[in-house]
Structures are given as structure tokens and as C-alpha cells.
Amino acid sequence: MMSDSYLERRGEIETYFDRTAAHAWQKLTSDAPVSGIRATVRAGRDRMRSTLLSFLPEDLRGARILDAGCGTGALAVEAAKRGADVTAVDISPTLIGIAKERLPERLGHGRIHFIAGDMLDKKHGTFDHVVAMDSLIHYSLPDMVGMLARLAEMSRSGVHFTYAPRTPALAAMHFVGKAFPRSDRSPRIVPHATSSLYRGISRSEHLGDWRPGRNARVSSGFYISHAQELKRT
Numbered sequence: 001m002m003s004d005s006y007l008e009r010r011g012e013i014e015t016y017f018d019r020t021a022a023h024a025w026q027k028l029t030s031d032a033p034v035s036g037i038r039a040t041v042r043a044g045r046d047r048m049r050s051t052l053l054s055f056l057p058e059d060l061r062g063a064r065i066l067d068a069g070c071g072t073g074a075l076a077v078e079a080a081k082r083g084a085d086v087t088a089v090d091i092s093p094t095l096i097g098i099a100k101e102r103l104p105e106r107l108g109h110g111r112i113h114f115i116a117g118d119m120l121d122k123k124h125g126t127f128d129h130v131v132a133m134d135s136l137i138h139y140s141l142p143d144m145v146g147m148l149a150r151l152a153e154m155s156r157s158g159v160h161f162t163y164a165p166r167t168p169a170l171a172a173m174h175f176v177g178k179a180f181p182r183s184d185r186s187p188r189i190v191p192h193a194t195s196s197l198y199r200g201i202s203r204s205e206h207l208g209d210w211r212p213g214r215n216a217r218v219s220s221g222f223y224i225s226h227a228q229e230l231k232r233t
Contacts, residue, residue, distance in 0.1 A: 003146065012138075013138055018092035022095065051216050051227045052075065060110070068135055073102060073112070077103070085110065087125070096114050128156050130159045145204050146204075161228055214229045215229065
């Protein structure tokens with residue numbers, strides 16, 4: 001069972017992405033013109049998506065992928081084009097609706113099943129790989145480690161996720177209230193030091209068979225995020 005703090009924060013995030021800023025995210029994740037600040041966020045997210053996909057095998061035919069917190073579906077589409085059977089889950093029915101509208105007519109050998117709901121729900125089944133791009137960044141360290149443990153239970157080999165690194169630049173952005181620009185600002189991003197994250201993973205009784213693997217940082221203007229792989233030992 002997840003903590004009360006996790007459930008409270010998840011509710012805030014659902015409200016934000018499904019109601020407060022759904023239109024802003026629809027525009028940000030498209031090719032429509034955006035402001036300079038939002039353009040840096042878009043470019044950063046594009047680079048991060050490519051980074052996480054590079055952690056996966058190039059040939060994904062026959063592989064089951066969980067896209068945990070899929071948003072408008074861009075990563076799920078790319079994985080499916082490489083042959084994966086993707087279960088793409090997001091807490092926002094509005095974003096899932098946008099993802100379905102954007103789904104290409106042809107995905108080659110792959111396919112996508114979009115679900116509006118809890119990405120941690122075990123009923124989704126077991127997967128070869130789990131990817132969680134920028135869907136854990138709003139949570140405290142204990143809650144993030146708990147979420148990773150739940151995702152690891154659902155993965156046969158790897159969990160590929162992002163976290164907000166504790167850097168002076170990101171701290172300054174938060175101080176001036178610009179983690180997400182203007183009035184449709186997202187719920188607070190919670191930065192974590194890499195050493196603290198690794199320590200939390202190593203101390204988790206549910207992640208004893210898992211160790212950090214490849215990692216990479218993406219910094220693009222107002223977008224700063226760190227990709228991290230967890231591998232089953």
C-alpha cells in the first residue's frame with residue numbers, strides 16, 4: 001500500500017494534468033509555436049525521450065513495455081514503431097484522449113493499449129521493461145523509492161525512469177517559481193541528490209535484487225532532468 005503523502009500528491013497531479021493545464025500540455029507536446037521558455041522545455045523533453053529509448057534494445061519485437069505516465073503518448077509511439085507491445089498508462093483521461101487522437105494509423109509490428117488510471121496498478125501485468133519519463137519527479141524520496149519498488153515488481157529486467165537532480169540551477173528556478181512557466185505552473189518538482197536516491201534504493205527491502213545502471217542528464221533551459229536505469233542483478 002502506498003503512503004498517504006503519495007496519494008495526496010497523486011491527486012494534485014491528476015487535477016493539474018487533467019484540468020488545470022491540459023491545453024498547455026497538449027500544445028507543448030505538439031509542434032505548435034510556443035514561447036522561448038516552453039521551447040527549451042520541449043527540446044529537453046525530446047532529448048530525454050530519445051535518451052530513455054536508447055536504454056532499450058533497438059529491436060523490441062515481442063517485448064512488452066509499460067510506459068508509466070505516458071502523457072500524450074510520444075514515447076509509446078516510438079517504442080511501438082520498434083516492435084513493442086506497449087501498455088501506456090496515465091492518470092489523466094484528458095491526456096490519454098489526446099494520445100489516442102494522435103496515434104498513427106500504422107505502427108509496424110508494434111501496438112499500443114492506452115489506459116487512463118494508476119500506473120502502479122499490478123493488474124497491468126508483467127513487462128520486459130518499464131519506462132517512467134518525468135512521472136516520478138513530483139514525489140518525496142521515500143515515495144519515489146516506493147514507486148520504483150512497485151514498478152520493479154512489474155518488470156522482468158529493467159526500470160528506466162527520470163528524477164529531478166538537485167542542482168544549483170534547478171534550485172534557483174524553483175526559488176523564483178519558474179519550474180513551469182506562468183500561471184499554469186505544475187505541482188512542485190522535488191529535486192533529489194543522486195547519492196540520496198542511490199542510498200534509498202540500496203536500503204529498500206523491496207529492491208534488493210536491483211542496482212542502478214546507465215544514467216544521463218539532460219539540461220535544456222528550464223528543463224533539467226536525469227535519466228536513470230535500474231537493472232535486476
